[in-house]
Amino acid sequence: MARYFITGGKPLRGEIRVSGSKNATLPILAACLLHGAPNVISGVPALKDVDTMCAVLSYLGARIYRHGDVVRVDSTGVQNLEVGEELMRRMRASNLVLGPLVGRFRCARISYPGGCNIGSRPMNLHLKGLRAMGARIEERFGYITVEAPRLVGAEIHLDVPSVGATENIMMAAVLARGVTVIRNAAKEPEVVDLQNFLNRMGARIKGAGTDVIRIEGVEHLSSVEHTVIPDRIEAGTHLVAAAITGGDVRVTNVIPEHLEPVLAKLREMGLEVEVGDDWVRVAARSRPRAVDIKTLPYPGFPTDMQPQMMALAALAEGTSIITETIFENRFKQAGELRRMGANIKVEGQTAIVKGVEKLTGASVVATDLRAGAALVLAALAAENGTVVDGVEHIDRGYERLEQKYAQLGARILRVPA
Incomplete structure (x- = not known):
């Protein structure tokens, strides 16, 4: 068992390599x-x-x-x-x-x-x-x-x-x-x-x-x-990390075609997206705009990226509507994000996310793999410090996440619970 201590508010910058899928x-x-x-x-x-x-x-x-x-x-x-x-x-x-x-x-x-x-x-x-x-x-x-x-x-x-x-x-x-x-x-x-x-x-x-x-x-x-092919969900998570912190990150070892549903939404939110043969770069020059998302089987928007995008939408300008069609119990991160100041209302399989100007640090718990990733992203953008418990869930799908983000300038520390 372990937890993350994260001090947010610092834009992530640099290059990060995606692991195998x-x-x-x-x-x-x-x-x-x-x-x-x-x-x-x-x-x-x-x-x-x-x-x-x-x-x-x-x-x-x-x-x-x-x-x-x-x-x-x-x-x-x-x-x-x-x-x-x-x-x-x-x-x-x-x-x-x-x-x-x-x-x-x-x-x-x-x-x-x-x-x-x-x-x-x-x-x-x-x-x-x-x-x-x-x-x-x-x-x-x-x-x-x-x-x-x-x-x-x-x-x-x-x-x-x-x-x-x-x-x-x-x-x-x-x-x-x-x-x-x-x-x-x-x-x-x-x-x-x-x-x-x-x-x-x-x-x-x-x-x-x-x-x-x-x-x-x-x-x-x-x-x-x-x-094995690169992990498209890990890649998408890193791109959202750049966006939510107001940073500029180049993500390498990717197959850009696999990321198209995510890239389309990031562009729609006003983010700068640059694509190469095996890399994608996302830069945030201003506050992102609200966007509507509906999860669907591939090539639709992946359910495994929905929690991370909810964290980004929590800081976007305007109101986002997120509809989850794959799993009926995949909004667990919403309650933890509310503890950090997010304005999220869940009605069945739909979440209404009214963007706020800032999130604040809190003690939160990762209830599953992608919900945990969403909380880490929110913590990287939040004011003050955040404690994320339940890191064992995150370990199921992200290799050395704290080390990779520390190389981009994140202030993140993993400690035994």
């Missing part, structure tokens, strides 16, 4: 279960969620070797096909081992996953896809047991474009007999990165990044080396 790393690590030979993954961020996924793989029998941002996964010795409650409760993405285990071993047993309490994220679409491919599923006593003597390709239509369900079905289908088609598939860049990784292993997948993905089953996969 958490949400791309986790399914790629899980996909290493699909065959016994070792794979090497580069660009892996040092995050709690990555630690948890590595712990899950080790529990199953894989051997994990980590050196810096390089992880080598050898799944030759995997024999345990069950993951218990203690590990599964640590994060939502632990359920991503289900697809590859069923794909390779034809059976698996996992506890229901945990993760940030930001709303309902059921497993029904994951299981719907596996059932369509011939799997038998039993749900009892908090566990899901899946058995499939032989997976067979199928036409699967997702009720909503779930990222996790899309990824799990893709991984299960690569070794199935015949062709699997996922319709209304998630289009996120992380799904595309998973497709690229699987295809390098020998899978035959087309369509990731569109709403129809076609997987032609293969008999064997092989070892590969792969570098």
